[in-house]
Amino acid sequence: MLARLASPRTGGLLALAVVIALLPLALSNKYFYDVAILVGLNAIVCIGLNLLIGYAGQISLGHAGFFGLGAYGSAVLASRYGWPPLAALLATTGAVAMLAYVVGRPILRLRGHYLAMATLGLGIIIFMIISTEDKFTGGPDGISVVPFSVAGFALQGERVWYWVVGALLLVAVWLGLNLIESPTGRALRALHSSEVGAEVVGINAAEHKLMVFVVSAVFASVAGSLAAHYSGFVTPSKVTFLHSIELVTMVVFGGLASTFGAVVGAVVLTTLPQLLAAFEDYEMMVFGAVMIGTMIFLPRGVVPSLARLLRPRRAGGAAGKDSLA
Amino acid sequence: MSAQFMQYLLTGITVGAIYALVALGFSIIFNASDVINFAQGEFVMIGGMATMSLIAAGLPYGLAIPLAVAAAALVGLALEKFAVEPARGASVVTLIIITIGASIFLRGLATLVWDKNLHAVRPFTGDAPIAIAGATILPQSLWVIGVTLAIVLALSWFFGRTLLGKAMLATSHNRLAAQLVGINVRMVLFMSFGLSAALGAVAGILIAPITTTSYDVGVMLGLKGFAAAILGGLGSGLGAVVGGIVLGVAETMSAGYVSSAYKDAIAFVIMLAVLFFLPSGLFGKRGGDRV
Numbered sequence: 001m002l003a004r005l006a007s008p009r010t011g012g013l014l015a016l017a018v019v020i021a022l023l024p025l026a027l028s029n030k031y032f033y034d035v036a037i038l039v040g041l042n043a044i045v046c047i048g049l050n051l052l053i054g055y056a057g058q059i060s061l062g063h064a065g066f067f068g069l070g071a072y073g074s075a076v077l078a079s080r081y082g083w084p085p086l087a088a089l090l091a092t093t094g095a096v097a098m099l100a101y102v103v104g105r106p107i108l109r110l111r112g113h114y115l116a117m118a119t120l121g122l123g124i125i126i127f128m129i130i131s132t133e134d135k136f137t138g139g140p141d142g143i144s145v146v147p148f149s150v151a152g153f154a155l156q157g158e159r160v161w162y163w164v165v166g167a168l169l170l171v172a173v174w175l176g177l178n179l180i181e182s183p184t185g186r187a188l189r190a191l192h193s194s195e196v197g198a199e200v201v202g203i204n205a206a207e208h209k210l211m212v213f214v215v216s217a218v219f220a221s222v223a224g225s226l227a228a229h230y231s232g233f234v235t236p237s238k239v240t241f242l243h244s245i246e247l248v249t250m251v252v253f254g255g256l257a258s259t260f261g262a263v264v265g266a267v268v269l270t271t272l273p274q275l276l277a278a279f280e281d282y283e284m285m286v287f288g289a290v291m292i293g294t295m296i297f298l299p300r301g302v303v304p305s306l307a308r309l310l311r312p313r314r315a316g317g318a319a320g321k322d323s324l325a
Numbered sequence: 326m327s328a329q330f331m332q333y334l335l336t337g338i339t340v341g342a343i344y345a346l347v348a349l350g351f352s353i354i355f356n357a358s359d360v361i362n363f364a365q366g367e368f369v370m371i372g373g374m375a376t377m378s379l380i381a382a383g384l385p386y387g388l389a390i391p392l393a394v395a396a397a398a399l400v401g402l403a404l405e406k407f408a409v410e411p412a413r414g415a416s417v418v419t420l421i422i423i424t425i426g427a428s429i430f431l432r433g434l435a436t437l438v439w440d441k442n443l444h445a446v447r448p449f450t451g452d453a454p455i456a457i458a459g460a461t462i463l464p465q466s467l468w469v470i471g472v473t474l475a476i477v478l479a480l481s482w483f484f485g486r487t488l489l490g491k492a493m494l495a496t497s498h499n500r501l502a503a504q505l506v507g508i509n510v511r512m513v514l515f516m517s518f519g520l521s522a523a524l525g526a527v528a529g530i531l532i533a534p535i536t537t538t539s540y541d542v543g544v545m546l547g548l549k550g551f552a553a554a555i556l557g558g559l560g561s562g563l564g565a566v567v568g569g570i571v572l573g574v575a576e577t578m579s580a581g582y583v584s585s586a587y588k589d590a591i592a593f594v595i596m597l598a599v600l601f602f603l604p605s606g607l608f609g610k611r612g613g614d615r616v
Contacts, residue, residue, distance in 0.1 A: 291429065
């Protein structure tokens, strides 16, 4: 039973659940709850993005676009057209999934820099459309969003949202871990090490890459919709190139090919700007320096690097930190 | 040819010349190291802002411009030494994040050294518009086009006739072979960053009197210069120049005739179209992957 506890799916998930359950003891005011919720939402996006970057070996510099589409889709449908929020969320997610499917096909034929640039371009075009079509989207000023309500019960207030986001984060981690352990996950990892090799053994590279792309877009879109309802308003500031970069940095910083790494990355890089708010003038410089430093000194990310450091200490032990990575 | 068309054409060529300079910077670094330098736009910013403050401090243009270009080149060299060299051999994603981190760092530094405001810069030779074929063009635009032309010619002389230039070209074709014939590849990489930074800075200085300058002008210019490099073919000097001009003209024409609200999006739509249908661009190498 102890051995089962050590596997990521049970042990890690349990540890995360414990952290989420106990964290409110440390959150003493609204502001901390707000940061925690932001961390949770970012973590959900990062888990999906990590599937794309860390496991399938692709890259996307435009995921803030999907996040933004989720946020604006929910916002516009629920607030402008009066749809029930749940229906708006489902419809938006479906639409984003379809967009990712249609656009993903040609984009994923590219590799390396070209793929990075194509996703970059996509993200920026989404941002510009959202900023310019102000009849629908309120333009640069954004629009306000009605609270999320299901069957008459409205989700309002930090504490309620904290539990909702915490629960969804656990679901996302569980989904991510399950995907990785499944045959699809193995196919993705094979793809990552050698696309041609994987195709030779019968894995349809294009289909798998497309599926991961769509899944990661869906994660981002759902997180975006929730963020819109939580904040009560949406602006294009969350759809920028900078936000896409922050997301990729969270994934790479936390550790590629590590679902918990994605969560750790989200935690650190969401709270870092809050801590740096005191040094407002130096914030950008420190953030940039952190990005550079991590990539030079911890190129595999925090969680895998730490895991490697701890591994020699556990001589012969089957249970160890590395199984959490 | 209507006067309006001529106006758009001239504006497009002016803007396109700037994109061409930025794209050249991208191509030079990419050729030397396979790195996409996202901080390229920040060199443009440094050129413009440094010139602005040197002029404000009382120096004449003749001194301010070389000093600003030198400052940007130094920043480029520092970037290579401290951010790119320690990460040699890292993956595409890692290098992209490093250069993006560098661009964020440089922008943060710029807000400290200068500030977040827009700054106007005096044009080189006055701002009385000149009439050409029914359209008007600013003297500064003539400077932009003229200097860009001069630089392109100087660069082709440099790469074709000087030892260092030929060494850089050789490195871009095959790094190992270049090392085997005794070319100091690390020095080539080092110099290519300095050269690209200088090019970016010149672009920034040329355009600052027309569009004002601030700490974040580099972002859009860098991205669009990048789109121009992709259009022309990453790694091709001729492609960078042609791509830049074509992009500039296309952008101005669509802003004029189709929709000015989406002016900034045109570059990215073109970039996506190129990536979908002709990824190696107009003049790039049509390569295959080695398995």
